[in-house]
Structure formats: structure tokens, C-alpha cells
Amino acid sequence: xxxxxxxxxxxxxxxxxxxxxxxxxxxxxxxxxxxxxxxxxxxxxxxxxxxxxxxxxxxxxxxxxxxxxxxxxxxxxxxxxxxxxxxxxxxxxxxxxxxxxxxxxxxxxxxxxxxxxxxxxxxxxxxxxxxxxxxxxxxxxxxxxxxxxxxxxxxxxxxxxxxxxxxxxxxxxxxxxxxxxxxxxxxxxxxxxxxxxxxxxxxxxxxxxxxxxxxxxxxxxxxxxxxxxxxxxxxxxxxxxxxxxxxxxxxxxxxxxxxxxxxxxxxxxxxxxxxxxxxxxxxxxxxxxxxxxxxxxxxxxxxxxxxxxxxxxxxxxxxxxxxxxxxxxxxxxxxxxxxxxxxxxxxxxxxxxxxxxxxxxxxxxxxxxxxxxxxxxxxxxxxxxxxxxxxxxxxxxxxxxxxxxxxxxxxxxxxxxxxxxxxxxxxxxxxxxxxxxxxxxxxxxxxxxxxxxxxxxxxxxxxxxxxxxxxxxxxxxxxxxxxxxxxxxxxxxxxxxxxxxxxxxxxxxxxxxxxxxxxxxxxxxxxxxxxxxxxxxxxxxxxxxxxxxxxxxxxxxx
Amino acid sequence: xxxxxxxxxxxxxxxxxxxxxxxxxxxxxxxxxxxxxxxxxxxxxxxxxxxxxxxxxxxxxxxxxxxxxxxxxxxxxxxxxxxxxxxxxxxxxxxxxxxxxxxxxxxxxxxxxxxxxxxxxxxxxxxxxxxxxxxxxxxxxxxxxxxxxxxxxxxxxxxxxxxxxxxxxxxxxxxxxxxxxxxxxxxxxxxxxxxxxxxxxxxxxxxxxxxxxxxxxxxxxxxxxxxxxxxxxxxxxxxxxxxxxxxxxxxxxxxxxxxxxxxxxxxxxxxxxxxxxxxxxxxxxxxxxxxxxxxxxxxxxxxxxxxxxxxxxxxxxxxxxxxxxxxxxxxxxxxxxxxxxxxxxxxxxxxxxxxxxxxxxxxxxxxxxxxxxxxxxxxxxxxxxxxxxxxxxxxxxxxxx
Numbered sequence: 001x002x003x004x005x006x007x008x009x010x011x012x013x014x015x016x017x018x019x020x021x022x023x024x025x026x027x028x029x030x031x032x033x034x035x036x037x038x039x040x041x042x043x044x045x046x047x048x049x050x051x052x053x054x055x056x057x058x059x060x061x062x063x064x065x066x067x068x069x070x071x072x073x074x075x076x077x078x079x080x081x082x083x084x085x086x087x088x089x090x091x092x093x094x095x096x097x098x099x100x101x102x103x104x105x106x107x108x109x110x111x112x113x114x115x116x117x118x119x120x121x122x123x124x125x126x127x128x129x130x131x132x133x134x135x136x137x138x139x140x141x142x143x144x145x146x147x148x149x150x151x152x153x154x155x156x157x158x159x160x161x162x163x164x165x166x167x168x169x170x171x172x173x174x175x176x177x178x179x180x181x182x183x184x185x186x187x188x189x190x191x192x193x194x195x196x197x198x199x200x201x202x203x204x205x206x207x208x209x210x211x212x213x214x215x216x217x218x219x220x221x222x223x224x225x226x227x228x229x230x231x232x233x234x235x236x237x238x239x240x241x242x243x244x245x246x247x248x249x250x251x252x253x254x255x256x257x258x259x260x261x262x263x264x265x266x267x268x269x270x271x272x273x274x275x276x277x278x279x280x281x282x283x284x285x286x287x288x289x290x291x292x293x294x295x296x297x298x299x300x301x302x303x304x305x306x307x308x309x310x311x312x313x314x315x316x317x318x319x320x321x322x323x324x325x326x327x328x329x330x331x332x333x334x335x336x337x338x339x340x341x342x343x344x345x346x347x348x349x350x351x352x353x354x355x356x357x358x359x360x361x362x363x364x365x366x367x368x369x370x371x372x373x374x375x376x377x378x379x380x381x382x383x384x385x386x387x388x389x390x391x392x393x394x395x396x397x398x399x400x401x402x403x404x405x406x407x408x409x410x411x412x413x414x415x416x417x418x419x420x421x422x423x424x425x426x427x428x429x430x431x432x433x434x435x436x437x438x439x440x441x442x443x444x445x446x447x448x449x450x451x452x453x454x455x456x457x458x459x460x461x462x463x464x465x466x467x468x469x470x471x472x473x474x475x476x477x478x479x480x481x482x483x484x485x486x487x488x489x490x491x492x493x494x495x496x497x498x499x500x501x502x503x504x505x506x507x508x509x510x511x512x513x514x515x516x517x518x519x520x521x522x523x524x525x526x527x528x529x530x531x532x533x534x535x536x537x538x539x540x541x542x543x544x545x546x547x548x549x550x551x552x553x554x555x556x557x558x
Numbered sequence: 559x560x561x562x563x564x565x566x567x568x569x570x571x572x573x574x575x576x577x578x579x580x581x582x583x584x585x586x587x588x589x590x591x592x593x594x595x596x597x598x599x600x601x602x603x604x605x606x607x608x609x610x611x612x613x614x615x616x617x618x619x620x621x622x623x624x625x626x627x628x629x630x631x632x633x634x635x636x637x638x639x640x641x642x643x644x645x646x647x648x649x650x651x652x653x654x655x656x657x658x659x660x661x662x663x664x665x666x667x668x669x670x671x672x673x674x675x676x677x678x679x680x681x682x683x684x685x686x687x688x689x690x691x692x693x694x695x696x697x698x699x700x701x702x703x704x705x706x707x708x709x710x711x712x713x714x715x716x717x718x719x720x721x722x723x724x725x726x727x728x729x730x731x732x733x734x735x736x737x738x739x740x741x742x743x744x745x746x747x748x749x750x751x752x753x754x755x756x757x758x759x760x761x762x763x764x765x766x767x768x769x770x771x772x773x774x775x776x777x778x779x780x781x782x783x784x785x786x787x788x789x790x791x792x793x794x795x796x797x798x799x800x801x802x803x804x805x806x807x808x809x810x811x812x813x814x815x816x817x818x819x820x821x822x823x824x825x826x827x828x829x830x831x832x833x834x835x836x837x838x839x840x841x842x843x844x845x846x847x848x849x850x851x852x853x854x855x856x857x858x859x860x861x862x863x864x865x866x867x868x869x870x871x872x873x874x875x876x877x878x879x880x881x882x883x884x885x886x887x888x889x890x891x892x893x894x895x896x897x898x899x900x901x902x903x904x905x906x907x908x909x910x911x912x913x914x915x916x917x918x919x920x921x922x923x924x925x926x927x928x929x930x931x932x933x934x935x936x937x938x939x940x941x942x943x944x945x946x947x948x949x950x951x952x953x954x955x956x957x958x959x
Contacts, residue, residue: 049814099815104817104820104822105816105822107758107762107820107821107822107825108822110758111754111758111821111905114757114758115750115754219781219782219783220782220783220784221783222777222860223777223781223782223783223786224777224783226773226774226776226781226860227773227777227778227789229769229773229830230770230774230777230830231789232830233770233826233827237811238796238832239792240811241804241807241808242799242807245803245804245807248806248807253806253810255809255810337582340578341579344575344578344579345579347575349575355579355582356949357942357945357949358583359582359583360941361590362586364889364937365937366891366908366909366930366933367889368889368891368930369909369929369930369931369933369934372916372927372929372930373589373590373592373593373930376592376596382604382605382606382609383609387607387609428589431586432586433952436949436952437952440952485798485800488800491892495895495913496912496913512802515805516892516895520809520896525809525810528806529806532803533803535803536803539800543798
């Protein structure tokens, strides 16, 4: 049995306005969708944008119509639809208004005046500390405490206003209003007012009551409302681009012209490889493969013959080889010392926290800056690394009366060592981070296990193998997989350290570097997207393999 | 006896532990020390081999009769090492010998001998003859080689002179820093603006990301609404996706909106973070529900609960995330590299400015490393201030992960 509450005439009117508004909204959205294809709205937009906007408008139109029907039936679903559509439209209008007023682009102008405002931010900080001082007041002096808090608030506000004035906020606001008088700006402001009014209409307690709103609806609405900024940003700047990236990988997009659908051509180009048997290890590539299509990537020599590996895009395969080599060396080099260090740090001696913080330092410094530092450390003639090697060799020679020749390694300009120079930087930078992770894992192992082992007469080494390593397996999995994922994306070190970034004889070209080169130097963005997806599949595969191994090895745990 | 050896073993154990730790500490800290020391050096000092840790200043002295202060060098005078001032450099000295006895050489300043038009054939080659005064007699000799030396004088007694190769002489130096490298690199490379830009971008990203993460995390942790768990799983699934996947489409999105070359492109996309939201959710979910329910009964709104109860109680978690975000925003390179034009220097962030500096000052490591220090030191300060929260939370993320 349903009982209808008596609604007063004002609420009736508001509901009627809402129904009409929903109808108008549906018509406007539908009209917008049609004019998109007749060419009056956004005539220059590429196909995917048109499809996307049309889909959004059609959905909005349909839902708005449904909303109108539901409100007329006094169903609370109508309220939900109304609130959602009007809220989203309001947000779109607000962003449009801000963008028309050049607020986002105007951050650049803020950067120009920002420095002059910093002293006033100091005043804000001072005010904050003034407010914190109340803790030092004796309990009874309530008056003094509240007035102090008030003073603190005024100082903070004053400082902030002065800051705004100093950075030219007034000028900025005037500029904003000036820009807003463009047709789009005025339209979006009007839209904002209309949508805000509609939100107010339907959000009223009495209309809500008339629409039979239940108590848990409040939670649903505030849930979505609280999540909405985050979710919208996530969809626009993460999920959307991710889908777009997948689409681009099937096109010849170049960031300027309209992308053409070319199917699997990008992937086919990447995967177009050929193996050929060589009759002698030095046989020329042109004798066994069609060098108009294929370039030699490498050859495996077996006795007196060999196999030639050729690919249509040799840079991709060289990049893949370099990246995997990098991972193969950088991951153990940063994980194994971290494991050792964490075990040493786990001894409860004084000063361990100090060492822990010290080891952590490299991982927070900018990779670009760090790479510049190492570039000079690696310098073949004046760098410290070669100096230490020279010292070590001299010491060794004197000690054993040998005559080992100082190699004077040309770290970054020799193709044999260039990649390893990058490996050492990366290992150095991630080691401390991994140490902290391992240390936390170690501190979670129950001490009784070790005590029991000691009673059984196990030595330190036995304990490490039989208790520490198995118990640490989940942490190890986490450390190894995150380090691997990071190492697969190596770019900054290479880009800064090497000149040119691909290194001597392409010895340091990595997948991300190649992606950057294809996408932002050659502007083959479709191809770059395909590389990104292949990279993702490789990373995903490696993680999966590690996950399988971890599952096998974690039998000990149960 | 037994106890003693046990004690000895313990001591040995501790010794080994501290030795290993100190060794790695040195490895970890050395590049930073090198960076700092080089950033205070003079350019010539940076190219010295063998390298030295402390920056030096060449010493100089004012000598009567010379306007400029003269640089001091260690000079070998009759077997004794003395500190002499370099008065004149690039004095040409020739080694001369008679054509018939090439081993009987004499050293003379080039302007003390007179060249003649005559030549003589020595082992098949025609050599020019010079008139050289030896013991008061003029002898015709040929020039065997020529070097340049410097004239060093005794600062106390400028009449006493000594000649020696300047390049092979060891200059007198004292430890002295050159902080003006920092001002020079700031002037050279517009680092001032880059520093401001980086600070602005970082502040806005940190504040924005905290705001959206707190709101989203609260919704995920505390509010029940249909679709919540689906969205959350969706968020979780994307955490592991590497950023490079997005770089191309995000670039095109920025082109579409018109944000390329603007700081907005470095800020707005980074305000929304699935990982940050996840962390905040994990934090809020540990918070006792009862307090919130009591506040709701008292008529508080969700927003009031969040701002008055939850946020003040979550300062450590917020500080951790702020530190994380700060480091990420401050250190990011590939995205600014893609989105901000190399020529548009007024919108460069520090990492980009360093990339430019690398090419512009490739022969002055002192300036490059001063630039690197400007980029590296602020995060280190933030780390030292926030490390109590930061290191702990990194540790706990690993245990949970």
C-alpha cells in the first residue's frame, strides 16, 4: 500500500519546473548531438571526439527524459538522475568558464609573480604558529587562549590577502572577468547559474520528501559526491587516455593530422622478425635476409655456423635487449645488497636508524640531478671512479708485486660499459629503498622461530637459509617486482648520462627511450603507443612469472 | 677464558657490522659529497687530477712594483722549495747547441739570442743558425727545442728571480669555497624561474592531490553506495600501470585542451591519483566508526566530520602522502620534457633546466653540479623533516603489499 504525502503548492510548482527543465535538457542534449553531425557544432573535431561527445549527449538526453517521467511519478530515481546530470553539467560549465577565463593557463603568470609573494606566505605561517602556541597557555586562561586563536586567524588571513595582492590576484581577477565576456564564457556562466538553480530545486528537503527519498540515499549521494572530483579526474586523465592509447596503437597518429585506422600494422612492424642460418660466422646479412626489409639485430654463433636474428625495426629489438639486460643486472644488484644490508641493520645496535636514513637518501634525490653527478664521477680522466680503480690497482700491484695495467675505462663512451654505467646508478639509487622494505619484512618475522632454531643448534647461516629467506618471500616478491617494473621503464638516467641518449652504437637505447624518440622526436605517436603496449605486456608477463614463483615458494608460510 | 673469547667474538661481530654499514654509508653518501664539494670549486680546480675533495683557492700576494696581486707557486730554488710569486709567464726559452756537438747544450731566453740568415745542414736537414753568447763569446749554434717558462720572484725581495715551467709548478693553495657558483648558475640558466615554477607546481600538486585523495579515500572507506567496490577494484587494477603508457594520449589530450607549454599540464593531471586515494582509504578504514556515528547523530554533516574529526587525526598519514607527492612532483622529468618546449624557458621546471644546463655548461662541472644541488637539496630537507613518517610508511607499504 502506498500513501501519498500531501505536498504544498510551492513544492508542487518546484517539481513541475523540474519536470519541464528535464524535458528541455533532454531536447537540448539531443539537439546538440544532431548538430554535431550536421556540422554546426565542433566542425573540426576528429571522429573519436565526435563519437565520444555524441555518446555523452545521447545518454544525457535519454536519462533526462527518463528523469522527467520518474519525477512526474514522484519516484526518487528521478531526483538521483536530476542531481547527477545537473551536477555533471555544472562541473563542465564551471571548468569551461575557468578555461575561458584562462585560469589554468594563467598559472604561468602566477609563476612570474609568485616569488614576490613568498614573504607574505611567511606571515601566514607565522599566524599558524601563533595559533599552535595556545598549548603553552595555562589551562585556566580561556580568554587569552581564544583571543590568541582569533589573532592567529586574522594574521593568517591578512597574510594571505597580502600574498594575493602581491602576486597580482586583483589584476588576474580583472583579466579573468574580461576574458569571461566572450560568448562561450557568458554561456558557461549562464549554464552554471541554471544548473545551480536546478540543483537547488531538486535538492530541497521538501522536494526530496515529495519524491519519497529514503534515508540511505543521502549516503549514496554524498558517496558519489565525495568521490566525484577524484573519479572525474581519474577518468579524464587516466582511464580515458589509457583507452585512447589502445586506440592510437592501431592508427598512424602523428599528433597533428587526423589519425587513420591501420589495424595491426604497428604491431606487425614491431614483431616482423626473421631468423636465418649462417653458413659461416662472418657471413654478411645481405646474403641470407632481404635487407630492404630487415636489419640485422644480432647473431648467435654456434661452432662454425650460426643463426642471424633480423628485424624490420631493429631499434625496437635492440632496445628490448638493452632493457632486459639492464633489468637482469640492475635488479639483483639493488636487491641482493639490500637483503644483506637489511639483515645487518636488523641487529639491534645503536645507530641503526641513522644508517637506515642515510641509505634512503639516494632514492629521494632527483634522477636528473643524480645522473649529472655520476656523469662527472664516471669521467674517464678526472672522475673519482677511475681514480679509485687506479688507486686500487696500484695498491694491489705494490702488495703482490704484480703489473696489472690500469684499464682507464671510458665508462660512458665505450659500448661495452655504457649500459653498466647506467646499471650502477640505478642500483645505487634503489638499494636504500629496498633495504627499508626488507627491514620491515624482517621485523615482522616472529623471534620465536629463531629462538627455537638456536635451541636446535642451528648456526647463523642455517637460520638465514631456513627461516629468514622463506619467511621473507612475500617481501622479496614485492621488492623484486616493484624494482623490475621500475627498471623496465629506465629512461632518465640514460637520457642525461649519455650523449646522444642512445649511447655508443645504440648500446643504451631502452624501450622508453625508443618510445620517446618515436613519439616525440619522429612524432609517430601511433607507433609509440604500440611500443607502450608491448612494454606493458612484457612488464605484466615478468610480474606474472614472479608471482607464480612466489606462490610456489610461499608454501613454507602455511 | 671462555667468556673472554665470547666477548671478543661479540666485539668482532659488532666491528664487522659497523664496518659493513659504514662502507655502504660511504658509497651512498659519496656522490652527494662530491656534488657539494665540486659545486664550491673553481673551474680549474674541478679538472685537477688526482681529484681532491675540498675546494681550494689559489693564493696570491701583492708585490711592490706590480699592480695586480701575483699568484703564488712552489718553486725549486737550489734544491729548497720556496713560495714565489709568478711575475711573468710565457717567456720563451730555447735550447741551443753547436752544430758539431749537439750534446753541449745551453739554455737561453729567445730574445737574448740573435737569429742569423745562415743555415747549416745537420743530418740532412737545414737548420737556422743563431748567435749565442757563451761566457762572453758569441758562438753560432742551432736551436734544438723551445719551451716557455715563467718568471717567479721572491715576494720579499723582487730582485731574486727563478725560472720554471708554470704548468708543472704546484700552485700555493688554501682551502676556500666559492658559493658564487650558485648565483652564477642561477643567472646563467634562469634557474630562479625554474625554481619558482617547480615550487609552485609542487605546492599545487601536493595540495590538490591531498584534497582529492582525502575526499575519495573517505568515500571509499566510509560511505556505502552502489558501484563503490567496482570502482575501487578498477582503481586498484590501474595502480601498477606504468606512466609511460599514458604519455602519448595524455600529450594529445593536452594539445586538444591547449595546455601544452603551460604549467597547468604539469599540475592538473597529477592532482588525481589512484594510488593516493588508495592510501587514504587504507588509512581511514582503520579509524573507529563509532566516533563518526556519534557525530552524525549530533547532526554533523559528512564534510564537518571529515574536516573536524578525521583530518586532524590523520596528520601523519597526510604528511606521508604529502612527502611522497612532493618528491614525485619535484623530481619528475619525462612528462615536463614532453610537454614543455625546450625553447620556452620561462616555463621550465628544475629538471628541465638541468637538462639544458648540461649542454650549456658542459665544460664547467662546478656550475652543473651547483645546479644539481639546487634541484637535490630541497627534497633532502623535506625528507629529513618528514622522514619519521616517510620511512615508516614505505616500510609498511611493503609489508602489506
